[in-house]
Amino acid sequence: MxxxxxxxxxxxxxxxxxxxxxxxxxxxxxxxxxxxxxxxxxxxxxxxxxxxxxQGVIKGYAALLDPVRLNQSIAAIVHISIKEHSAAVLEEARRQLTALDEVQSCWYCAGDEDFILKVRVEDMAHYEQFVSRKLAAVPGIGKLRTSFVLSEVKDSPCVSLESMRLK
Structure with a gap:
């Protein structure tokens, strides 16, 4: 990739x-x-x-929406391992994972998992459909592990500025 x-x-x-x-x-x-x-x-x-x-420091401006008020109260962290680590398979997995509406964030990682996703869904039935219909259709997925968020302690879109080196 x-x-x-x-x-x-x-x-x-x-x-x-x-x-x-x-x-x-x-x-x-x-x-x-x-x-x-x-x-x-x-x-x-x-x-x-x-x-x-x-300079690309400010990438854009966006309204911050409350997912619970929009009936997306279930947050899940999904850990995905890809079976074959060829560039083509990893790139296709990345392309398909980032195209899924339920995926808020997708990180390509080093370690036990290849991708970690932050997913938002309405309920467990929606999550089951997401896994069985959408994730199952992504080629190359070998192992999938999910952690469900019990409560959101901190979720900030802000970047820390205090440790920035000044000119």
Whole structure:
């Protein structure tokens, strides 16, 4: 399976970090309010945000939805081992796994499992159908192990900014 090229780290200063912290907390903040909070002019703030976007640091903006209110109250972590480790089989498994609607996250891993999925479904019947109809159709799956989430202690979309090296 082709490795994703490592992106070069971007150099940040304290203002960039403050901008990112504010946007992670509220991506709908106005530019003028953001400028006030980080202590620079609105044009400078807008220029910095556009630069962070063009560098790929800010990948996009999204509404955070409550899966329970959307009737997806079952969260499962699915560990998958692939039988044959050829590049073609791994790539096809990756392609098919990431196309499944129930899969929120998919990680290609080193270790006992090849892929780890975070899956959201309505109920156990939905999960059973997901496994028996959708996962069973993915070629190459050898072993499957599922852990069901009892309660969500922390699920943050935010990236830690405190340990970032400043320029």
């Amino acid at each position: 082709p490795r994703q090229a490592a992106a070069r780290p971007v150099k940040f200063d304290a203002i960039d970090r403050a901008i990112l912290r504010e946007l992670q907390g509220n991506a709908r903040i106005t530019n003028s309010m953001l400028a006030e909070r980080v202590g620079i002019s609105p044009p400078s703030t807008l220029e910095r945000v556009k630069k962070l976007e063009s």
